[in-house]
Structure formats: C-alpha cells, structure tokens
Amino acid sequence: MTDMNNAAAEGNLGAAISSGLPDDQRRLIELDDAIAKIRTQIATADLARQRGHKPIDPDWFHRARTALRHLSRERSELLARGAGRRRREKLKDALIGVLRERHDPETWDGILAEAQARSEREGL
Numbered sequence: 001m002t003d004m005n006n007a008a009a010e011g012n013l014g015a016a017i018s019s020g021l022p023d024d025q026r027r028l029i030e031l032d033d034a035i036a037k038i039r040t041q042i043a044t045a046d047l048a049r050q051r052g053h054k055p056i057d058p059d060w061f062h063r064a065r066t067a068l069r070h071l072s073r074e075r076s077e078l079l080a081r082g083a084g085r086r087r088r089e090k091l092k093d094a095l096i097g098v099l100r101e102r103h104d105p106e107t108w109d110g111i112l113a114e115a116q117a118r119s120e121r122e123g124l
Helices: 004-008 023-050 058-102 105-121
Strands: none
Touching: 023 058, 058 105
C-alpha cells in the first residue's frame, strides 16, 4: 500500500521552488503539490482495489482524506489572505492617484523621495 506519511510531507520541493517567490506563493505551490500527491496515492490505491489485489486499508484512507481536507483548508485560507492583500494594494493605488492629482510635479517628486527613503529605512 502507498505510504500516506510521504504524501503530505513538505520538503522535497524546496529546491524546485524559486527562492525569489514570496512565502505565500511558495507555500501555495507546496500545498498544491502535497494535495496532488495524496490524490495520486488515493487513486492508485483505488485502482489496486479494483484489480482485486487488495482492499484499501480504511484507516489509511481516513488519514489520507483527513490530510487532504487539512491541506485544502490551509490552501483556501492562504488564498483568502491574498485576496485581502489585493484589495489593500488597490486602495493604495487609488490613494496614490488622488495624492498625485492634488500635487504639482515638484511636490509629488518630494513626497515620492520621502516615501522611498522611509521605505529603505524600515527595510520594506
């Protein structure tokens, strides 16, 4: 029978995922890979069952489905947080647009330089 502990484990993907990606995107890729591994193992076990070789161990199947459910939930939560970030970025873009319209180019350049300096000081 396939090993459930191997499917949900993180780790083997670390080198394959670009280190330049944000943590949330890297984690999303890891979750998608772990979910695909579990689904493949469940499908393989089901094919073996259909061939009549051996039944699916109900305890293993329950652990596999539970791991799949937990990974899917974490994936959903991660995507929901990302949606909130996009709304915040849109608000920032709108705010920048409003401020830029209200200031002449010289003043805007000064505001932009000050914001960049603050960003560098705070390590953003």
